[in-house]
Amino acid sequence: MPLFLTSTLSPITLAGPPVTMTDSILIHNCTLLTTPDAPLIADGWLLTRGDTIAAIGSAADTMPLPETTRATIIIDGQGKLLAPGLINAHNHCAMTLFRGMADDLELATWLTEHIFPAEATHVNTEMVYHCSKLAAAEMILSGTTSVADGYFFEGEAAQAFVDSGMRAVAAHGVIDFSAPGVPDPAGNLEAVATFLDRWQGRNPRITPAIFAHSPYTCFAQTLQGAKQMATERQVPFFIHVAESSQELEMIRKPLGTSPIRHLAALGLLDPQTICIHCVWLDDEDLSLLAKHQAAVVICPQSHLKLASGLAQASAMIERGIRVGLGTDGCASNNSLDMFREMDIFSKTQKLRTLEPTSLSAREALRCATLTNAEILGLEKTGQLIPGYTADLILLDMHQPHLTPCYNQDLLVYSARGADVQSVIIDGRLVMRDKKILSFDVDDTMREVRRLAEQLPGALH
Amino acid sequence: MPLFLTSTLSPITLAGPPVTMTDSILIHNCTLLTTPDAPLIADGWLLTRGDTIAAIGSAADTMPLPETTRATIIIDGQGKLLAPGLINAHNHCAMTLFRGMADDLELATWLTEHIFPAEATHVNTEMVYHCSKLAAAEMILSGTTSVADGYFFEGEAAQAFVDSGMRAVAAHGVIDFSAPGVPDPAGNLEAVATFLDRWQGRNPRITPAIFAHSPYTCFAQTLQGAKQMATERQVPFFIHVAESSQELEMIRKPLGTSPIRHLAALGLLDPQTICIHCVWLDDEDLSLLAKHQAAVVICPQSHLKLASGLAQASAMIERGIRVGLGTDGCASNNSLDMFREMDIFSKTQKLRTLEPTSLSAREALRCATLTNAEILGLEKTGQLIPGYTADLILLDMHQPHLTPCYNQDLLVYSARGADVQSVIIDGRLVMRDKKILSFDVDDTMREVRRLAEQLPGALH
Numbered sequence: 001m002p003l004f005l006t007s008t009l010s011p012i013t014l015a016g017p018p019v020t021m022t023d024s025i026l027i028h029n030c031t032l033l034t035t036p037d038a039p040l041i042a043d044g045w046l047l048t049r050g051d052t053i054a055a056i057g058s059a060a061d062t063m064p065l066p067e068t069t070r071a072t073i074i075i076d077g078q079g080k081l082l083a084p085g086l087i088n089a090h091n092h093c094a095m096t097l098f099r100g101m102a103d104d105l106e107l108a109t110w111l112t113e114h115i116f117p118a119e120a121t122h123v124n125t126e127m128v129y130h131c132s133k134l135a136a137a138e139m140i141l142s143g144t145t146s147v148a149d150g151y152f153f154e155g156e157a158a159q160a161f162v163d164s165g166m167r168a169v170a171a172h173g174v175i176d177f178s179a180p181g182v183p184d185p186a187g188n189l190e191a192v193a194t195f196l197d198r199w200q201g202r203n204p205r206i207t208p209a210i211f212a213h214s215p216y217t218c219f220a221q222t223l224q225g226a227k228q229m230a231t232e233r234q235v236p237f238f239i240h241v242a243e244s245s246q247e248l249e250m251i252r253k254p255l256g257t258s259p260i261r262h263l264a265a266l267g268l269l270d271p272q273t274i275c276i277h278c279v280w281l282d283d284e285d286l287s288l289l290a291k292h293q294a295a296v297v298i299c300p301q302s303h304l305k306l307a308s309g310l311a312q313a314s315a316m317i318e319r320g321i322r323v324g325l326g327t328d329g330c331a332s333n334n335s336l337d338m339f340r341e342m343d344i345f346s347k348t349q350k351l352r353t354l355e356p357t358s359l360s361a362r363e364a365l366r367c368a369t370l371t372n373a374e375i376l377g378l379e380k381t382g383q384l385i386p387g388y389t390a391d392l393i394l395l396d397m398h399q400p401h402l403t404p405c406y407n408q409d410l411l412v413y414s415a416r417g418a419d420v421q422s423v424i425i426d427g428r429l430v431m432r433d434k435k436i437l438s439f440d441v442d443d444t445m446r447e448v449r450r451l452a453e454q455l456p457g458a459l460h
Numbered sequence: 461m462p463l464f465l466t467s468t469l470s471p472i473t474l475a476g477p478p479v480t481m482t483d484s485i486l487i488h489n490c491t492l493l494t495t496p497d498a499p500l501i502a503d504g505w506l507l508t509r510g511d512t513i514a515a516i517g518s519a520a521d522t523m524p525l526p527e528t529t530r531a532t533i534i535i536d537g538q539g540k541l542l543a544p545g546l547i548n549a550h551n552h553c554a555m556t557l558f559r560g561m562a563d564d565l566e567l568a569t570w571l572t573e574h575i576f577p578a579e580a581t582h583v584n585t586e587m588v589y590h591c592s593k594l595a596a597a598e599m600i601l602s603g604t605t606s607v608a609d610g611y612f613f614e615g616e617a618a619q620a621f622v623d624s625g626m627r628a629v630a631a632h633g634v635i636d637f638s639a640p641g642v643p644d645p646a647g648n649l650e651a652v653a654t655f656l657d658r659w660q661g662r663n664p665r666i667t668p669a670i671f672a673h674s675p676y677t678c679f680a681q682t683l684q685g686a687k688q689m690a691t692e693r694q695v696p697f698f699i700h701v702a703e704s705s706q707e708l709e710m711i712r713k714p715l716g717t718s719p720i721r722h723l724a725a726l727g728l729l730d731p732q733t734i735c736i737h738c739v740w741l742d743d744e745d746l747s748l749l750a751k752h753q754a755a756v757v758i759c760p761q762s763h764l765k766l767a768s769g770l771a772q773a774s775a776m777i778e779r780g781i782r783v784g785l786g787t788d789g790c791a792s793n794n795s796l797d798m799f800r801e802m803d804i805f806s807k808t809q810k811l812r813t814l815e816p817t818s819l820s821a822r823e824a825l826r827c828a829t830l831t832n833a834e835i836l837g838l839e840k841t842g843q844l845i846p847g848y849t850a851d852l853i854l855l856d857m858h859q860p861h862l863t864p865c866y867n868q869d870l871l872v873y874s875a876r877g878a879d880v881q882s883v884i885i886d887g888r889l890v891m892r893d894k895k896i897l898s899f900d901v902d903d904t905m906r907e908v909r910r911l912a913e914q915l916p917g918a919l920h
Contacts, residue, residue: 096863103869104806104820137860245814304807305873307816334873335803335861343795344804346564347764351808354705356767360564400597401795401877403556403905404912409563413765413794417861418878445863452864 023072024049025424027394028063030077032056033084033408035383036365040408046082047071048390051204051427055386073429075422079398083411084383085145085391085425086338087372089297090238090276090326093135093149093157094128097451098331107244107306115331118455119152123180128156130447135336136164137441141434142337142417145391145425148274148297148326148376150211150238152180158199158206165430165438167391169376170199171211171238174226176218189225196233205426207377209236214243215259216250220266227268236272236377239263242285243277244308260285269294274375276326278316279309286312286319295322295375300345301335302328314349314359324375325367337417342368346412361412390427395419483532484509485884487854488523490537492516493544493868495843496825500868506542507531508850511664511887515846533889535882539858543871544843545605545851545885546798547832549757550698550736550786552611553595553620554588557911558791567704567766575791578915579612583640588613589620590907595796596624597901601894602797602877605851605885608734608757608786608836610671610698612640618659618666625890625898627851629836630659631671631698634686636678649685656693665886667837669696674703675719676710680726687728696732696837699723702745703737704768720745729754734835736786738776739769746772746779755782755835760805761795762788774809774819784835785827797877802828806872821872850887855879 025048032044043059102114146167154172161168172195176185199208210230230237242259269292278296342364349359373382380388423431430438485508492504503519562574610631621628632655636645659668670690690697702719729752738756802824809819833842840848883891890898
């Protein structure tokens with residue numbers, strides 16, 4: 001490092017309230033992963049200004065001296081790697097309450113005897129707020145800076161993301177059943193409109209969106225109404241589709257077609273539609289997704305744990321379909337750690353093809369950063385480039401399981417969320433030295449434990 | 461907790477050299493997982509004496525007062541879970557040097573252009589000692605207290621385990637090629653005999669053993685000679701078998717049989733034989749394993765990453781075959797975290813059967829503790845019972861990703877190695893508050909980085 005940094009600047013000890021986004025942060029003396037496919041840069045530095053990456057370089061460059069000396073926070077990145085924050089493209093955050101409540105059960109038993117009854121009686125505004133905040137804590141601690149969420153009482157979830165410091169696409173649910181917050185499905189689209197009215201343009205970190213539950217739980221006209229509203233309001237449209245073989249039958253029997261062909265026939269597939277799961281697709285389904293440029297999000301651990309199957313992710317990518325990556329809600333995972341998800345994503349695709357070259361570590365990194373940002377409409381997000389949003393994670397590489405380090409594949413096959421030491425979202429330091437600065441996590445854990453005690457079987 | 465503990469005993473601050481095994485350790489005020497299938501015990505305590513668990517109970521019991529007050533170390537387990545240490549039943553520890561050196565390659569390219577050349581030129585006594593110690597650090601930090609290792613220069617590996625404080629089954633390799641340490645395969649069995657002479661009965665934590673590489677790299681008479689020596693010396697006998705479809709062909713073409721039937725015909729299958737991998741088995745192979753009571757060890761992540769396939773683990777267990785779990789060497793994984801391995805083990809078996817009830821979290825826990833101990837001949841190891849070895853791990857449960865806690869399934873689907881806070885092996889506190897006390901890990905990382913710099917492409 002140039003001498004002036006270590007001799008004239010002393011790191012600032014954080015105390016008091018979290019810094020605001022108008023601050024400037026300098027991270028120096030670290031390894032840089034600017035984008036999944038670029039070689040790692042040793043001895044690099046990065047400067048933020050407000051919510052944006054202002055400048056970036058290696059020690060060989062000259063740092064912009066006047067600006068770096070004005071940085072409010074200076075972080076010595078010795079032994080650390082600075083990377084773009086990971087993005088989780090599918091979650092039902094509030095379901096942290098049900099984490100591990102009922103595992104290893106038949107799908108029907110799990111849903112009808114455990115998840116649906118618990119949701120019917122224990123999902124309310126308080127639950128969604130605290131349990132989404134718990135999810136945010138877990139995600140920040142494991143290096144996820146943006147999440148796409150979809151659940152009931154989505155306004156409470158959005159507020160939890162605002163308060164936690166995360167970036168989020170918060171999608172209001174639509175389902176043709178009585179649901180928490182919307183007892184009469186006739187009021188479905190009105191509830192969504194109210195939510196959009198409230199959240200569009202309200203906070204630069206929150207993108208409101210619409211999440212239609214699935215082709216087997218929503219009538220055709222509901223799906224079309226929801227998609228039309230998404231198009232008019234220019235917000236993302238999510239839908240669970242082709243998750244299980246049971247779903248194939250549920251669509252095939254009454255309609256004589258596949259779930260994807262059903263969506264295509266309704267005019268729902270376009271570049272702003274994000275199809276979640278897509279485990280059970282045939283060749284024609286793949287062609288339709290490619291033709292309409294609809295995006296896909298895979299949730300590998302959920303697909304394994306619920307025994308849904310194995311999505312053809314590498315084949316989709318080869319056909320030019322944008323494939324993102326998400327954890328799903330943590331009742332069916334049961335972890336929100338995107339490092340774990342990237343690892344299993346890459347490895348299980350090799351199992352599908354029996355080719356060790358399938359879905360490389362770098363491809364998994366790309367899905368969890370650049371592609372997820374692109375799919376979710378998060379502009380200038382997912383890589384370290386001046387002018388891009390300052391969503392950054394700093395990993396502690398000075399650990400046995402990350403030694404030696406040959407290249408960034410280590411992040412997928414060896415690293416884990418717990419290696420993340422500091423997190424910057426939207427230019428704001430929300431975690432430093434594994435301590436979340438943006439809110440009181442102990443308080444959130446206490447609230448969620450209190451809620452869990454009302455469910456059968458909670459230990460603490 | 462009874463009052464006397466908090467009022468009359470003050471926790472001892474550790475300083476200076478690590479305690480010896482003659483000490484007594486009391487962990488109190490914690491949640492206890494005594495064995496994979498038992499309900500969690502809240503507010504429990506456990507006392508060690510020497511290398512053994514002396515007593516265990518819940519707050520409702522009376523602690524043995526005179527003994528607990530004599531405990532040299534007292535650990536307040538508030539918010540923590542005490543569990544049996546995990547056991548890794550297959551590893552090539554020294555291969556930490558090659559972690560991430562060459563990923564996502566065709567098997568033949570990976571082996572012949574990267575791994576074999578690196579092994580031929582960079583495997584020596586110094587490398588095996590330091591790189592095995594690095595593996596030990598990673599394993600201890602992630603809650604593994606025992607490992608079954610098999611590599612070249614196994615005496616150096618055994619010494620690394622002695623020095624790191626781990627328990628190990630150290631198996632000397634046998635292969636009918638020129639290998640590091642044994643340039644002429646004619647000297648194979650003699651090298652093994654010398655190793656056994658040196659290590660049998662030498663250290664209570666080290667079980668020497670024999671590891672025949674595979675049926676396609678060892679001649680029939682070598683395999684029989686090695687197995688005969690294992691039987692005479694009463695040590696475990698390991699062999700890689702039926703790992704890939706290529707191996708099936710390599711055996712089928714010259715011998716007209718399957719790898720397992722080949723071993724059975726040579727008389728190699730018995731309860732002291734441990735068959736590693738077993739991905740490609742037919743029904744007759746399964747019957748032979750069951751009939752001869754040979755053990756199997758599955759390495760799920762390695763099988764995925766190398767695109768070997770998916771072993772029929774749950775079917776094997778149903779047929780009464782003992783199925784253990786291991787990470788394999790970390791060049792083909794690339795992590796030695798047994799929590800990660802248990803998670804993927806359980807989840808991928810559900811994919812194989814498309815039944816979410818297959819290989820439950822508790823079954824995975826059982827494989828990684830009780831079954832692994834049984835297979836490796838580690839007596840009185842793998843559960844918390846008075847009289848059993850004091851191999852214990854303490855996990856920090858006061859974290860968002862482990863909240864709420866309904867039961868021990870959380871350890872498989874949500875926990876990760878980084879949650880382990882303290883580790884006791886053979887009654888000795890080898891890690892406290894995530895700091896290894898038994899050796900200088902920084903020094904080991906420095907040595908391994910120095911060795912890695914001699915290989916192409918190392919960053920640090």
